[in-house]
Amino acid sequence: MRVTIKEVATEAQVSIATVSRVINDKGYISSKTRNRVNNAMRKLNYKPNIAARKLHGKQSKTIGIIIPTLNNPLFSELFDDIEKHLNTYEYQTLLCTTNNSLEKEKQCFELLKSNQVEGIITSSHTDFLDNHTFDGYPVVSFDRITSNRIPVVKSDNLNGGRIIAKRILEMNKSYVLILSGTKDGFYKNDERIKGMLSIFRASDISIGKAAISFASPTNRKLALIEQILSGKKYDAICCTDDVTALLVNLVCTDMNYHPLVTGYDGSKSVRTLFPNLITVKQPIDQMAKLMCDILIKRIQYPYFISKDEYSFPATLIN
Amino acid sequence: MRVTIKEVATEAQVSIATVSRVINDKGYISSKTRNRVNNAMRKLNYKPNIAARKLHGKQSKTIGIIIPTLNNPLFSELFDDIEKHLNTYEYQTLLCTTNNSLEKEKQCFELLKSNQVEGIITSSHTDFLDNHTFDGYPVVSFDRITSNRIPVVKSDNLNGGRIIAKRILEMNKSYVLILSGTKDGFYKNDERIKGMLSIFRASDISIGKAAISFASPTNRKLALIEQILSGKKYDAICCTDDVTALLVNLVCTDMNYHPLVTGYDGSKSVRTLFPNLITVKQPIDQMAKLMCDILIKRIQYPYFISKDEYSFPATLIN
DNA sequence: CTGAAAGCGCTAACAC
DNA sequence: GTGTTAGCGCTTTCAG
Numbered sequence: 001m002r003v004t005i006k007e008v009a010t011e012a013q014v015s016i017a018t019v020s021r022v023i024n025d026k027g028y029i030s031s032k033t034r035n036r037v038n039n040a041m042r043k044l045n046y047k048p049n050i051a052a053r054k055l056h057g058k059q060s061k062t063i064g065i066i067i068p069t070l071n072n073p074l075f076s077e078l079f080d081d082i083e084k085h086l087n088t089y090e091y092q093t094l095l096c097t098t099n100n101s102l103e104k105e106k107q108c109f110e111l112l113k114s115n116q117v118e119g120i121i122t123s124s125h126t127d128f129l130d131n132h133t134f135d136g137y138p139v140v141s142f143d144r145i146t147s148n149r150i151p152v153v154k155s156d157n158l159n160g161g162r163i164i165a166k167r168i169l170e171m172n173k174s175y176v177l178i179l180s181g182t183k184d185g186f187y188k189n190d191e192r193i194k195g196m197l198s199i200f201r202a203s204d205i206s207i208g209k210a211a212i213s214f215a216s217p218t219n220r221k222l223a224l225i226e227q228i229l230s231g232k233k234y235d236a237i238c239c240t241d242d243v244t245a246l247l248v249n250l251v252c253t254d255m256n257y258h259p260l261v262t263g264y265d266g267s268k269s270v271r272t273l274f275p276n277l278i279t280v281k282q283p284i285d286q287m288a289k290l291m292c293d294i295l296i297k298r299i300q301y302p303y304f305i306s307k308d309e310y311s312f313p314a315t316l317i318n
Numbered sequence: 319m320r321v322t323i324k325e326v327a328t329e330a331q332v333s334i335a336t337v338s339r340v341i342n343d344k345g346y347i348s349s350k351t352r353n354r355v356n357n358a359m360r361k362l363n364y365k366p367n368i369a370a371r372k373l374h375g376k377q378s379k380t381i382g383i384i385i386p387t388l389n390n391p392l393f394s395e396l397f398d399d400i401e402k403h404l405n406t407y408e409y410q411t412l413l414c415t416t417n418n419s420l421e422k423e424k425q426c427f428e429l430l431k432s433n434q435v436e437g438i439i440t441s442s443h444t445d446f447l448d449n450h451t452f453d454g455y456p457v458v459s460f461d462r463i464t465s466n467r468i469p470v471v472k473s474d475n476l477n478g479g480r481i482i483a484k485r486i487l488e489m490n491k492s493y494v495l496i497l498s499g500t501k502d503g504f505y506k507n508d509e510r511i512k513g514m515l516s517i518f519r520a521s522d523i524s525i526g527k528a529a530i531s532f533a534s535p536t537n538r539k540l541a542l543i544e545q546i547l548s549g550k551k552y553d554a555i556c557c558t559d560d561v562t563a564l565l566v567n568l569v570c571t572d573m574n575y576h577p578l579v580t581g582y583d584g585s586k587s588v589r590t591l592f593p594n595l596i597t598v599k600q601p602i603d604q605m606a607k608l609m610c611d612i613l614i615k616r617i618q619y620p621y622f623i624s625k626d627e628y629s630f631p632a633t634l635i636n
Numbered sequence: 637c638t639g640a641a642a643g644c645g646c647t648a649a650c651a652c
Numbered sequence: 653g654t655g656t657t658a659g660c661g662c663t664t665t666c667a668g
Contacts, residue, residue: 002431004661015639020663028637050432051378052661054369055644059663070398071587076388083415092429095413097401111410113320114368218590246591269389272536273564273591322645333655338647345648346653370645373660377647 003044012040023048024059054116062092063295064112066122068100068214072243073267074284075123078142081288082121089296091118098124100182100215113137119295138298140291140306143282151306153291155282160314161195164238164262164280167316169203173236173260176200179228180211181244192240192264208234212244225251236260242270242279266317278318287312321362330358341366372434380410381613382430384440386418386532390561391585392602393441396460399606400439407614409436416442418500418533431455437613456616458609458624461600469624471609473600478632479513482556482580482598485634487521491554491578494518497546498529499562510558510582526552530562543569554578560588560597584635596636605630 005023009016014033021027022037029037040046054060063086067075083093094115096108105124112120123142143154168176178193193209200207212224225248229237237259239245245263252258263270266281290310297304323341327334332351339345340355347355358364372378381404385393401411412433414426423442430438441460461472486494496511511527518525530542543566547555555577557563563581570576581588584599608628615622 006661016662017639017641017664018637021638024663026663030637033638047428047432049373049434049661051369051372051434052644053663055367055373055646055661056663060369070388070394071391073389076394080388080415092433093413095411097398110365114365115410116367116369218586222590250590250593268536272540272568275568324645334646335648335656336654339654342647348653351653367645370660371647373645373662374647 002049003046004049005046008037008040008044008046011044012037060116060118061090062094062115062117063292064094064096064108064115064117064120066096066098066105066108066112066120066124068098068124070097072241073269074242074265074282077267077269077284078123078288081285082292085289085292086296089292091296100124118299121291121295138295140295140298142287142291149308151294151308151310153287153294153310153312155287155312155314157191157314158195158198160264160280160282161192161197162199163195163314163316164192164264164278165196165199167278168236168238168260168262169199169205171236171260173205175206175208175234176236176238177208177210177228177234177259179225179237179239179244179248180209181239181241182214183211196238218247221247222251226255229255229257232257234259236262238262239264241265242267242274242277245277245279246270246274266315271317276318278316280314281317282314283312320367321364322367323364326355326358326362326364329362330355378434378436379408380412380433380435381610382412382414382426382433382435382438384414384416384423384426384430384438384442386416386442388415390559391587392560392583392600395585395587395602396441396606399603400610403607403610404614407610409614418442436617439609439613456613458613458616460605460609467626469612469626469628471605471612471628471630473605473630473632475509475632476513476516478582478598478600479510479515480517481513481632481634482510482582482596483514483517485596486554486556486578486580487517487523489554489578491523493524493526493552494554494556495526495528495546495552495577497543497555497557497562497566498527499557499559500532501529514556536565539565540569544573547573547575550575552577554580556580557582559583560585560592560595563595563597564588564592584633589635594636596634598632599635600632601630 005016005019009019012019014037018029018033019037021029022034065079065082067079070076070079079095086093094112094117096111098105098108119138121140121142123144139150141150141152144152178196180193210228212221229251237248239248239262242263242265245261248261252261263277263279266279267284270277294306298306323334323337327337330337332355336347336351337355339347340352383397383400385397388394388397397413404411412430412435414429416422416426437456439458439460441462457468459468459470462470496514498511528546530539547569555566557566557580560581560583563579566579570579581595581597584597585602588595612624616624
């Protein structure tokens, strides 16, 4: 068995309450005892049992993270940034992936609650989060619309769409396909698409639309894309995310068909590995930081009222 | 507060012990009471408090995962596969990233222990894991050498290196650079390099060697690579991992310099996004599955003795 | 400033 | 078959 607070107390010749106090830096303790306890902890290599701490319902010092998948650089970077930032608050992280299934998402939520997280950062729908399910947990959402007063940290998708569309016009394209990386028409994609349309409609470009399902395995996606592109009639294809854009590029190369393909998200690894991709960058690191800050603030000051929405600028790459 | 076992007991008109029994499916219970309890749980939407369960030291039903970074498709896929597979055992996962720092790795280990994980899957060094630190926890390691009887699941790096080298010879290259993606010369890279050398040395090819540090930020890596390649004297560059190979390709393109560049790892996303990359594939999914199976077996049967090493074949891509 | 003791939600003897 | 009860390791009143 691991060393417990009791043994530390014995070693330091104090009560467990005192040990607890120095661990949590609460209440007044003479610096003598504090030192004695610290030495004992070091000597015995004591590590608090987080489960026991969680049992009190407070101070679990862990935040739950819900993301669709790590196999998308947007989300793996997001997670990375979130984790790094939470660590500076001495919070740890419990990760759940949903693969965009509503079912799994509910399970994630339950799992996180079962694990007594103090708050949740979600980049999934959360639409279903009625006040019952969500039980007063502090929650912040990444880039998704949510109903009931869950703050959303997003970037300006409407403008992002406009930026891309303008870029397309600059390049004198005349038949563009808007390809959504998700069939279910999430808010964020809608906004991006709305932005694109607002520009395209004011020009004399013709527009096609299509969507592929986010959760499909890659092979399936490639097949779908090939089918969609089989007519080869577009001279530009605007995707609502980078991964879709990269897959489209693959298929096009195979077909020896070379339209202009644009992406969206602009994660670091996509930008370095595909430096020529025209895309829109969301400031992932800043968004991650803000989400953490809001959440921690909300946890520490339960009456802290956040804004409903925080929006970051979206910037054109290439 | 969330609903507890007590309230379920009251609702079902039984004792908490009975409720606990039906939750854990232990001991004999009449099917009547079982039903009553199940109904009560459903009605109240009861979810067990995992922290409380962990407090008993057993059945935390969580496994700790230590990986260097998620910003490498090898590891994000590995994690994904591990998580999926552990879920089938009804285990959850606690993820720690080390960015290959030994310091952070030790912290991860402590963190996981603090969280009462039942076992650990690590893809980091683990060399430092003396029997003290590691405290009898079941541990299995991904592709790294470990000292003391921690089973290692790896793929045949020696042969992988040979395969790549043979491929290079087939293409009549005559001056190759072996570029290690890590400066510290981990075992696995050594083996890969050893394999390459065993083939190259038997031919009349000239060989250069270089290494860049795994933990560097991408920009730094690019700069290092540029420096290494500034002589432009190689007609083939064999990297010990795919990410390094991709970065090399980027730099080469910039320099308008076109040697053959090979990678190693062959994760799914690299294979789909860079279908022409010559690389060696490790069967990540199978390795993940095996690691989970070994670990769970070891947890369930403490006297289960695993082999010291499980090796999977490495296969050439392209 | 420090200690005693109650209790967090749950499991596991041990009774009946 | 089911209930009683003693903890698991820790935090937190409440006394002193």
